[in-house]
Amino acid sequence: MLSCFVIDDEQGAIDLLINYIKKTPFLNLVGSTTNPLEALQILRTQSIDLIFLDINMPQISGIELMPILKDKCQVVLTTAYSEYAVYGFEHNALDYLLKPISFERFLKAAQKALNNTLVSNSDWQQSEKEDDFLFVKTENKGKMIKVNFDDLIYIEGLKNYVSLYTKEERIITLLNIKDLEGRLPAKQFIRVHKSYIVSIKNIKALDSNQILLKDMKAYVPLGDTYRTNFFDVLNKNMMGSKR
Template sequence: MISCLIVDDEQGAIDILKTFIEKTPFLTLAGSTTNPIEALSMVQDQVIDLIFLDIHMPQISGLDFMRLLKGKSKVILTTAYSEFAVEGFELEALDYLLKPIAFERFLKAAQKALNTSMETSPRWQAPEKDDDYIFVKTESKGKMTRVNFDEIVFVEGMKNYVSINTGEDRIITLLNIKDLEDRLPPKNFMRVHKSYIVSLNKIKALDGNQILFKDMKAYVPLGETYRTAFFEALQEKVMGGKK
């Protein structure tokens, strides 16, 4: 989770950002304040990953605040004026949100923060393969859904999206199958076809080139290219594995 602080001299603007943060699964609100001096103290006293920072404030402007911050937290600037964008980016702001802020634009900036965190800081990273869930974007704009690994039966790759099948639900997400394969724990999931990944724990039987699942009528084809590796993985679970 990315810990967030909102700094804005207008309470109405704070309330909007609070609502947006609550709707974003990988963000958590650590605090908010209309006082930039208080905000500097908060950053010193607790771990703040990301600050939504207004530029026009009394006492200290948002740009001066960033200079005092010295890179301790990532910053997304918020303002009703666009003329300070260049200076903000020179100070390494992640993004620049113009008020009034639409949720879709907010989410794009938040995703940029998440992507940056995955590249630079292990503490910020999205769930590792040893964790038991991920969040995925769905067809609904601005919506992200939690997917627990132990609920996944199989994954089907389509042309521009992926279908995650849990037996009870089918989640459509705007990923490609390789991206999702890289996020799933390899000890439990395996590519068995150019268009399919299966949960080894959910397999009921193999009938020719068809993989059958527990409590589910659907089946997945076993591709010739993946056949040898699949049987090797399966052997580890058969009668105590290889002798």
């Protein structure tokens, strides 16, 4: 099931796409808006798989929105003007729907989004079984870095970004910390705060609600919400007085 959002300054165009989404079994409508600036606020707080985005809108156009959205989700552009197609694909749009949009053409774009997701998930599941690393995109366009799980000491969430810390470097990538948490082996990593994940083997000491990690001078906070699970994981290796 793909969560999707519709952004178009014409309510009639939104209503048509909502009708198509409801007819498509693997799509789930999260919301819609005629205000692209309002959409930006919503997309900062919600995880969306697929956006149907109009190009010609007041305040900010769909083309201007594309660099802001970057790799947060898949984007299908919608417009009445075919000359904008090249701009859409230059900004990595998944597909381009020319108005008036038929259901057959809509379904083809939606299926493409689903196939991309299934391939991505399959690739991850395969790597999770066989590999002990992941590749992450960096701030430099087109550049990816291989990160070995054994080298990771901790991860810090920064709004739409995460920082991955190893002994040697800090890597910034456009990922949601919750999504990244699901990609890490549970036996090696543990969430200790809404903004932090740490490597279990690199925990050096615990001082009240502060975690000291090997090769790191700064402490990582232990959040109250994660405290019980943290001690449950570590309890089998604890000695001395009970917490």
